[in-house]
Amino acid sequence: MRLVFICLLFLTTFSYGSDIDFSGFATLKAVKTDSRTAKIRESISQPNGVTKDELDFSFSSLGLQAEWHASDNLELVGQLLLKEQHDNQINNAIKLAFLRYNLNSNWQFRAGRTGLDLFLMTEYRDIGYSMDMEHPPVEFYSIIPHQNLDGVDLQYRVPLEQGIASIKAYWGRSEAPIYSDIDFYWNVELKSIVGVVAQYETLNWLFRANYTTTKSANEHEQQRLLRDALAQVPLQIWPTKNELIDSLYIIDERFTYSALSMRYDDSDWLIQSEISLTDSTSNILNHLKAGYVTLGKRFGLSTVSFTYSVAESDNETVIESGPLTPSPELLYLYEEASTYSGFYQLDQRSTSLTWRRELSPTLALKLNWKRTSTNHLPSAFYLHNIEQFSDPDLSFNTLTLSFNWVF
C-alpha cells in the first residue's frame, strides 16, 4: 500500500497543476477525566489514554489530501493522517490511496485503499469539523479498529422521485492495531472482507443498512504461546483445556457485522441514530450489540446536541472452567486465557452533551461533557491504572475541548 501511495503522490506531484486539489483537516484537542481507573481514549487503536489530573493533547491530528483529476471520469486520491501511534506508522498513516472511476453517472468503481464503510461516520470519523458531535460515540465506534479497506468497491446510484438510492458492494482486506494494558499490541488482520451497503438519501433524510462478513487472518503471538502451554497440561488435571485451546484459536474464524443507520438534518434540527450487531464463530466475540441516538438543535452559529450510547455483550458465559488442581502456574495460564476470552466484555452506556460553535466557515470550536457508566473494568475501551483494579470507579466524567479546521 505504501508503494501505491507513493505512486499516487508521484502522479499528483508531477501532473498538471490545475488538475490537482490539495486540502486538509486538523484537530487540536484537549481531554480531561476524573476517572481513577480508566485511561480515556476514543479508539482501541489509540496507544495512550488520559489519566486523572492530566490534561492531554495527544488526541490531536492533522490530515492532508491530494486529488488528481486525470479526466472527467478518473481521479486519484491520497490521504495521510498524522496522529499519535507507536508502530507501523507509515502504513497506518495512509488513510486513502485509491483510484476512482466513474463509468457513467450511475456506476462508480474504486480500487486501492478506501474507507471501510461499516458505520455512518466511519469514513470521516477523524475529521472533527465534519460532524456536530465532538467525536463519534465510543460505545459504537471504538469496537472495531479497522477504518480502511485494501480492495475494491462498486457503487450503483439512481435518482428516484424523492431522493437518491444507492447500493455499494466491497471486497478486500484490512489491518489495524489494537493496544491494551501492559504494552499489549496486536496488528489485527482481516481477510476476505465482503460487504454491502444500501442507502436512500433525500436533502434532509438518510437511511442506511450494512452487512459485512470477514475472517480473521492472524493471531497475537501470546495466543499461540498460551495454546502451546495449555497443550502440555494433562487432561485429568484440566478436563476443559481442549475447549479453551479451541476458543483461543482465532485464525479463519468468521466475523459478521450488521447495522442500520438514519439521519435527519433540516439545518435546524438534527437526529442521528445507529444500531449494530457484531457476531462471530469465535467465543471471543458473541452478540455484541451497540447503538446510539443523537438529538441536536442549531441556534445561529451554535449547535447543541445530546447523545446517549450503549454497548452490550454476551461474552461472560462462555469462559471455560479452570484446572481441577490449581497451581500458581496453571492459575496464571487460566487468568491469561480468560483475559483473551473476555476481551470483548463491553457493557457500558454514556450520555454526553456537545456545544459546537462556528468560528468561521472553516473553523469550529467544540466542547463536550460525557458521563460514562460501565458494568466492569478493565474494559477494552480503555487503558487502565492497573493498581486500581481492586477498587475500580465504574462511573466517571470526561471533558473535551477541540478546535476543528478544514482547509
Add this chain to the structure above:
Amino acid sequence: MNRLLISVFFLISYPISATADIAVIVNKENPIESISQRQLIDMYMGKYVAFPNGDMAVTYDYEKSHPLRGPFFLALTGRNESQINAYWSRIKFSGKVSPPQSFSSPSTILENIRNTPNAIGYVPADFVTGDVKVIYQIDD
C-alpha cells in the same frame, strides 16, 4: 493577455452583492433547457452529478468564502456556508465524490462554461452573456 485583463477588470470592478439574483448557467450547446431545484441540489451536494438526461456533469463552484457561495447554497438548500463546508468535508475526505471545481471569480466560471460542454456553474444574473444558457434562476 486580453482575457486576463478582462477578468481582472470584472474582478475588481464588479461589486458582488450578497443579495444579487443568481443565474445557473450551462454551455450553449447543452441540450438541457431547465433543471429542478432538487436536481440542482443533488448535483451541488455530490449526490447525483448528472443532468436530467443522464449525461455526466462537471460542477463549478467558487473558492471558500467567496461572497456568492454562501447566498447560493443558502437559497438552494437552506443551509449556511459552515454547514455546507461540514457536509462537503464528509463527502470529500471520505473519498466518495470530488467536490465541484472551485474558481475565484464569475468571469472565470463564465469563460470555462463557454469552453466545456458538460459544465454547470452559477454567476450573478446581470453577469450572464448571450453565449451561455440560463437553466435556473435564484431570485433575490
